[in-house]
Amino acid sequence: MRKTVVTFGVIAGLILSGLMVLSTGVADRVGFGSAEVLGYTSMVAAFLMVFFGVKSYRDRVGQGEISFGMSVAMVGLASIFYVATWNVLYTAVWPDFGKQYAEHVIEQARADGATDAELARKRHEMAVFQQRYQNPVFRSAMTFLEPLPVGLVMSLFTAGVLRRRKAALVGQAISSTIQGA
16 A cells, blocks of 8 residues: 555655646746636646545555545645645745735735725735745645645545445455356
């Protein structure tokens, strides 16, 4: 199981990282909103590797059994790649991300019709965010939480689609026994 987790977790992580690099490259041209949609879409694509990994294990090694923990481990490993890639990009390519993101959030609030008091509160929140985001531990934790919900949903989807009903397995066993007799 460990080999499957590592193999498919690394593949998912490389896909996440590669697509993050690409979406970061176009974020300034398409805007934060579109880049966010692109980012979450790429997470779904990358986490398809969880499905394929669990299916591979079930069909080749697990004798029809699957493990939810296995898919969560793949998601965790891929998310570690995601965090590492973002920290490199943040440091080397986009060190003013916090400031640009804060400006985007404030501008979005203004466009949504926020009052002066609400804008002042949002500016304060974004100033606190920018300060905290400088801390690599905080930044890494926040970044880890981005793909996690998507990965967990994909893990649940995988478990729902790939689990075999006990009645079907019993039926297969009875059929095999009858055919063998």
